[in-house]
Amino acid sequence: MSLDFSTLFLVATLICTLLGGMLLYFGRQEKLPALNWWGYAYLLGAAAVAQWQILRLVAPDVVVLALASAGFIACGMVWNAARVFHGLKPIWPGLVLGAVAWLATVFSLPAESGWLRVAIGAGIVAIYAALTAEQLFAERRKTMKRPWAAMLVPLLHGAVLMLPIVLAELLPMQGGDAVNNVWVLIFAIELVLYAVGTVFVIFMLVSERTVRAHKTAASLDPLTGLFNRRGFSEATARMIEREGAAGRPVTVMIFDLDHFKSINDRFGHPAGDEVIKLFATVVSGSLRMSDLCGRIGGEEFAALLPCSVEEAMTAAERVREAFQNCGLEIDGAPIATTVSIGVAGGPADIEIDVLLAAADTALYQAKRGGRNRVVATAKEPLSLEQGRRRAAQQPESRQQVVVRNAISMGA
Numbered sequence: 001m002s003l004d005f006s007t008l009f010l011v012a013t014l015i016c017t018l019l020g021g022m023l024l025y026f027g028r029q030e031k032l033p034a035l036n037w038w039g040y041a042y043l044l045g046a047a048a049v050a051q052w053q054i055l056r057l058v059a060p061d062v063v064v065l066a067l068a069s070a071g072f073i074a075c076g077m078v079w080n081a082a083r084v085f086h087g088l089k090p091i092w093p094g095l096v097l098g099a100v101a102w103l104a105t106v107f108s109l110p111a112e113s114g115w116l117r118v119a120i121g122a123g124i125v126a127i128y129a130a131l132t133a134e135q136l137f138a139e140r141r142k143t144m145k146r147p148w149a150a151m152l153v154p155l156l157h158g159a160v161l162m163l164p165i166v167l168a169e170l171l172p173m174q175g176g177d178a179v180n181n182v183w184v185l186i187f188a189i190e191l192v193l194y195a196v197g198t199v200f201v202i203f204m205l206v207s208e209r210t211v212r213a214h215k216t217a218a219s220l221d222p223l224t225g226l227f228n229r230r231g232f233s234e235a236t237a238r239m240i241e242r243e244g245a246a247g248r249p250v251t252v253m254i255f256d257l258d259h260f261k262s263i264n265d266r267f268g269h270p271a272g273d274e275v276i277k278l279f280a281t282v283v284s285g286s287l288r289m290s291d292l293c294g295r296i297g298g299e300e301f302a303a304l305l306p307c308s309v310e311e312a313m314t315a316a317e318r319v320r321e322a323f324q325n326c327g328l329e330i331d332g333a334p335i336a337t338t339v340s341i342g343v344a345g346g347p348a349d350i351e352i353d354v355l356l357a358a359a360d361t362a363l364y365q366a367k368r369g370g371r372n373r374v375v376a377t378a379k380e381p382l383s384l385e386q387g388r389r390r391a392a393q394q395p396e397s398r399q400q401v402v403v404r405n406a407i408s409m410g411a
Contacts, residue, residue, distance in 0.1 A: 020042030032085075051067055075124075251344065256341075
């Protein structure tokens with residue numbers, strides 16, 4: 001059974017047109033510029049294939065080949081779409097460089113060098129495919145697995161496009177026409193598969209990004225942009241595991257804004273929200289980028305620092321002074337912005353709940369001592385696992401174990 005080339009390319013044109021329109025529709029729905037780039041690339045590619053099929057019957061070969069440069073621009077758009085998807089600016093010269101190289105090939109080579117033109121054109125498209133694969137593979141966000149599927153599709157496309165060179169070596173006795181016919185057949189079939197496979201990869205990437213965005217939103221406090229309690233717990237668990245593997249200590253700080261309720265009562269909740277956002281800005285600017293900070297309650301914040309208690313005390317004092325010296329005014333009335341801070345540190349592999357309980361005890365002592373101060377626990381807290389083992393060995397009530405742990409964690 002023989003396959004008709006015109007039918008194959010007609011199917012490829014219709015599929016590319018349909019997929020291009022679909023990408024443009026979803027690009028406007030989701031407000032993703034990269035989808036628009038991909039959509040227009042598909043439509044331009046479909047137009048290039050259509051004009052080639054129509055004009056090759058009535059126009060001179062050199063005109064048909066020259067107009068085929070639109071297909072190389074479409075390849076450049078696919079590469080730039082991958083860049084835009086990852087937040088990079090498009091490279092405009094790269095958009096037309098392939099088309100310029102193709103035009104130079106068409107007008108510089110003699111008409112009898114048909115197979116060489118095919119090889120050069122395939123090489124240009126293969127380079128664009130490799131650049132697209134490299135751009136997709138360069139996405140190294142920690143929350144994202146390496147996009148092997150996204151990289152594999154353009155690489156396979158590039159490999160198929162390089163077949164003319166291989167076929168020219170394998171079929172030297174059959175002449176250029178045989179090479180061209182075999183390659184055109186393979187390319188027509190592969191073009192359909194590549195068009196569908198690329199759209200599948202595109203939607204896979206968009207879906208993964210959407211899931212990642214929703215997961216991030218679920219871990220952040222919408223008012224301050226810091227971690228919420230859930231996000232803080234997950235992030236601190238990872239840091240404690242990492243620091244524990246290296247044998248380094250960690251320290252927790254709990255912040256409680258002093259007299260916050262009176263601010264809400266006097267000026268309303270919008271003013272209280274402004275105070276909370278102000279403190280979030282202060283604590284973010286006072287701590288290091290490697291430190292974790294989150295809002296774990298109404299006016300209560302927490303931070304985990306990969307350092308000793310002594311270093312954390314210095315950082316806590318820096319936060320306290322910065323917040324105290326904000327000079328905030330609401331409706332012309334100065335507002336006292338002070339914070340009480342409890343600090344607790346522990347050895348490697350300490351449990352975050354234990355550190356938070358110890359820091360909360362220190363915070364209570366800071367409140368009782370007059371507020372606007374930093375207090376640290378005098379002893380390292382026991383681990384929850386040690387507490388469970390002791391509870392299993394002795395017939396004590398759960399309440400007695402909690403009291404004993406609280407005493408051991410006190411100053």
